[in-house]
Each structure stands twice: as C-alpha cells, then as structure tokens.
Amino acid sequence: MLMRTDPFRALDRLAAQAFENAGTWSRPAAMPMDAWRHGDEFLVEFDLPGIDPDAVELSVERNTLTVRAERRPTATEDGIEWVASERAYGVYSRQLFLGENLDTDNIRASYDAGVLRIRIPVAEAAKPRTIAVESGQSSDRAQIKA
Helix, strand or coil: CCCCCCCCHHHHHHHHHHHCCCCCCCCCECCCEEEEEECCEEEEEEECCCCCHHHEEEEEECCEEEEEEEECCCCCCCCCCCCCCCCCCEEEEEEEECCCCECHHHCEEEEECCEEEEEEEECHHHCCCCCCCCCCCCHHHHCCCC
C-alpha cells in the first residue's frame, strides 16, 4: 500500500487546486500554448494532457477564438478510496484575438497525444502579391508646357 508521510498533504493539495492548473466553469485555468506562422497558415498548439477529445470545445465569434476543455477524474464511482490525488482536474480556457488577415471560416483542429493543434489559414486578401509598375510618360505630362 502506498503511504504518504507528509503532514502538509492537505495544505499542498489545496494550494495546488487554488494556484495551479485546476479551474472551474466560473474561473477557468489557462492552458499553455505555442503559436507561429508557417507559410500561408497560422498554427496554435495547446497542451491538454489527459483530456478526452469530446471534452474540448472550440468556438469563433467575430475574430475571437475560444478554446475550453475539462479534465475529469477517471475514477468517479462510489466506494473508491483515494490513496493519492495530485493531478489537476477542472476547466481550462483560453481566448485568442485573431487579426483580420486570418480566414476564420476555414479553421481546422486536431488532437493527438494530449496536444490540440489548430490551423488557421491566412486570408487571400492578406497574402503577399506582386503589383505591376507602369513606366513611360503619360499623355497628360506631354501636354504640360513650361
């Protein structure tokens, strides 16, 4: 049997729940992320270990992308006697404010090995393009006399 001899165990657990990764629906915890641009896509990755993909919600309103996820305990039946419970459970949330240069209608998301990856394409109007430069004298200039 696993025994813990730390007299401050309950205090440690309360501090972890209050200040670390745990969150509630009214006060969700933040989730770590990386974001970068690669070619014509903007990519964002969130670390969500141990979260069921069905517990992840993505929504876009105007130019705000909201990611919400909930990590629930795996053993919730009656009659279970917990020996140790150190992993954080609760609600995680993050909002990203997207620029006008991103195509929010074509966002794609995938979840693999505890990482949520979101791909947001750059809008056609924001992609670099070449502009032709005309040369030569215009007919208006030729008519001006000094």
